[in-house]
Amino acid sequence: xxxxxxxxxxxxxxxxxxxxxxCAAVVYVVDPCLYYRIPDRWQPVFFSERYQMAGLARNxxxxxxxxxxxxxxxxxxxxxxxxxGTPSVRLTIPDGYYxxxxxxxxxxxxxxxxxxxxxxxxxxxxxxxxxxxxxAMPDYLYNRSALDDIQYLVNKDTLYxxxxxxxxxxxxxxxxxxxxxxxxxxxxxxxxxxxxxxxxPDPTGEVLPAxxxxxxxxxxxxxxxxxxxxxxxxxxxxxxxxxxxxxxxxMVRLGEVDAVLSAVERACRVLTAYDNVKLYGFLLDREIVxxxxxxxxxxxxxxxxCVEILHRIKADQGRLTxxxxxxxxxxxxxxxxxxxxxxxWDEDFWIAWNEAHGIDMxxx
Numbered sequence: 001x002x003x004x005x006x007x008x009x010x011x012x013x014x015x016x017x018x019x020x021x022x023c024a025a026v027v028y029v030v031d032p033c034l035y036y037r038i039p040d041r042w043q044p045v046f047f048s049e050r051y052q053m054a055g056l057a058r059n060x061x062x063x064x065x066x067x068x069x070x071x072x073x074x075x076x077x078x079x080x081x082x083x084x085g086t087p088s089v090r091l092t093i094p095d096g097y098y099x100x101x102x103x104x105x106x107x108x109x110x111x112x113x114x115x116x117x118x119x120x121x122x123x124x125x126x127x128x129x130x131x132x133x134x135x136a137m138p139d140y141l142y143n144r145s146a147l148d149d150i151q152y153l154v155n156k157d158t159l160y161x162x163x164x165x166x167x168x169x170x171x172x173x174x175x176x177x178x179x180x181x182x183x184x185x186x187x188x189x190x191x192x193x194x195x196x197x198x199x200x201p202d203p204t205g206e207v208l209p210a211x212x213x214x215x216x217x218x219x220x221x222x223x224x225x226x227x228x229x230x231x232x233x234x235x236x237x238x239x240x241x242x243x244x245x246x247x248x249x250x251m252v253r254l255g256e257v258d259a260v261l262s263a264v265e266r267a268c269r270v271l272t273a274y275d276n277v278k279l280y281g282f283l284l285d286r287e288i289v290x291x292x293x294x295x296x297x298x299x300x301x302x303x304x305x306c307v308e309i310l311h312r313i314k315a316d317q318g319r320l321t322x323x324x325x326x327x328x329x330x331x332x333x334x335x336x337x338x339x340x341x342x343x344x345w346d347e348d349f350w351i352a353w354n355e356a357h358g359i360d361m362x363x364x
Contacts (some may be wrong), residue, residue: 001113027159032044035055042169045168045174053104057091060077064088065088065089066118067104067117076303084314089177097125101223117237118277128273189293190296191293194295195246198250228271236274239279240264241299244292245289246341248339249298249344268321274321278319281319281328284317
């Protein structure tokens with residue numbers, strides 16, 4: 001009886017181990033998080049930036065790396081390569097915190113030393129603290145230890161995505177690294193969409209102190225300057241993504257203009273002190289931000305704007321320096337505080353605008 005029971009237990013354990021080994025083998029071969037390699041026999045399926053950025057940072061060889069939040073999602077590596085003439089990759093963490101970008105940057109520089117890192121210094125994330133960060137980025141994908149890879153290899157979720165990756169390729173639904181996580185082809189970039197997706201706040205009647213966000217900004221900049229100081233041979237091109245003029249309408253109505261501009265000034269003062277840093281202020285670019293046809297909501301701009309920004313960075317246009325930051329911000333404050341935002345809710349304005357641009361809306 002005992003011998004039969006022992007045989008049954010041993011058989012059960014052997015069966016369980018065989019299933020776990022099979023799971024690990026499938027995950028290792030398919031590698032849905034791109035942890036070990038970029039596949040060459042099928043196309044990846046992109047399902048989670050926080051799970052897959054470590055693999056992209058580690059396994060895509062690039063001399064130019066563009067990194068940022070959802071504001072950077074619609075930059076294509078092929079476009080970056082065309083502009084800068086180097087192998088390129090785009091790494092994004094939507095609504096990312098600086099501690100999360102720090103983990104991606106750590107993986108990147110452990111694997112390679114890019115010539116240039118272009119980073120979207122997203123103001124909405126620059127001015128906030130780390131209180132909202134979660135454990136959504138698995139430590140076993142980002143740390144230096146290979147001992148806990150078992151958490152990746154024997155994992156029901158990664159097994160599911162392994163099978164899904166194979167099936168998606170069979171259905172012709174795999175994606176290229178170039179297109180992975182882009183979404184601009186699913187939006188209508190038009191002032192109607194931008195306005196429709198903007199919830200205009202009521203005026204608060206209060207003004208936030210100019211230094212309201214500076215503690216958070218300093219903490220985030222400490223992470224950023226850590227990258228700059230640790231990698232002096234890499235050029236860091238930071239840029240302020242161009243939110244639309246509706247963002248400034250919101251800041252005016254909430255009384256946050258001075259607080260935001262103080263945050264921008266602090267970033268400029270800190271970053272321009274480094275020889276391997278350039279900072280570009282596209283957030284303050286009237287040509288881009290006033291044209292609501294560039295947007296699908298009050299901050300996210302089109303892929304066409306992405307290409308324009310790449311060319312401007314390459315040409316060193318729109319650069320903020322220690323010398324020009326004060327007059328630039330003073331002029332921008334005057335511009336946004338006295339701007340006629342009400343026109344965007346005036347039908348006659350858009351009739352005249354369409355006529356001026358040769359757009360026939362009679363059939364709309």
